Amino acid sequence: MPHKLRVLVAARAGWRCEYCLAPEAIFNSPLEVEHIQPKESGGADEAWNLALACRSCNGSKYLATTARDPLRGRMVRLFNPRTDGWDEHFVFKARTAEIGGRTAIGRATAARLRMNGPKQREARRLWMLLFSFPDAPPIAYGGDDPC
Ligand SMILES: [Zn+2]
Numbered sequence: 052m053p054h055k056l057r058v059l060v061a062a063r064a065g066w067r068c069e070y071c072l073a074p075e076a077i078f079n080s081p082l083e084v085e086h087i088q089p090k091e092s093g094g095a096d097e098a099w100n101l102a103l104a105c106r107s108c109n110g111s112k113y114l115a116t117t118a119r120d121p122l123r124g125r126m127v128r129l130f131n132p133r134t135d136g137w138d139e140h141f142v143f144k145a146r147t148a149e150i151g152g153r154t155a156i157g158r159a160t161a162a163r164l165r166m167n168g169p170k171q172r173e174a175r176r177l178w179m180l181l182f183s184f185p186d187a188p189p190i191a192y193g194g195d196d197p198c
Contacts, residue, residue, distance in 0.1 A: 052084060056098065060084050064103035065187055069132035070112075071150055071166045072143075073105040074188045077178065085109045087131055088116060102132040111165045118163035120155040130160040143185040148175040 061082065066075040068082055075082045085104040088094030091114055104112070117126050130140050140157030141150050149167045152158030161167060178184035 052096070056101070057081075057084055059098055060101045061103050063098075064132070067103065067187065068105040068108055069102045069137075070104055070108040070130065070160065070164055071171065072137070072185050073107075073174070074178070074182075074184075075103075076188045077181070078105070082106075083109045085112065087133060089114045092116070099133055107168075107171060108164045108166065111163060115163055118159040120152075120159045121162045122152075122158055123155060125155070127155045127159045129163060130156050143175075145179065148172040148179065 061075070061084075064082075066082070067073060073082070082103050082105055084101050085108075086094040086096070087100050087102055090096065094100050112129065115129060117128050119125070120127050130137075135156065140152060140154045141161065142153050142157075143149075144151050149172060150161050152161050165171070175184055178188075182188040
């Protein structure tokens, strides 16, 4: 992936995972650029099909484009960071540090991407202490990017 494209995707995302909002500034490696529609099923290697994602979300999403809504049981498409609004589909629950789904798409995506495992919730509790997560961290990343 060309460096300029990676920087474009990261800057557009505010250097945060576009699914769970994990901030790149507190990781010891860059977040990943993932294909919303996987390359394996014809997804383009272009900005409109790319999203910034943490290892956890990207690894859990893998080749999926749909998932089951755990509340209603039907298959729905996953959240698309290019066309969907985060606040429309997700809600952060500070008491439990969980990301909940407001919609079938939000619920299915949170479940498929395993956004609420013990490690994810523990990290969010620390981020809440560090910078009032889900607000963005005060560190504006985007300096020297080794990619
Ligand atoms: Zn994530």
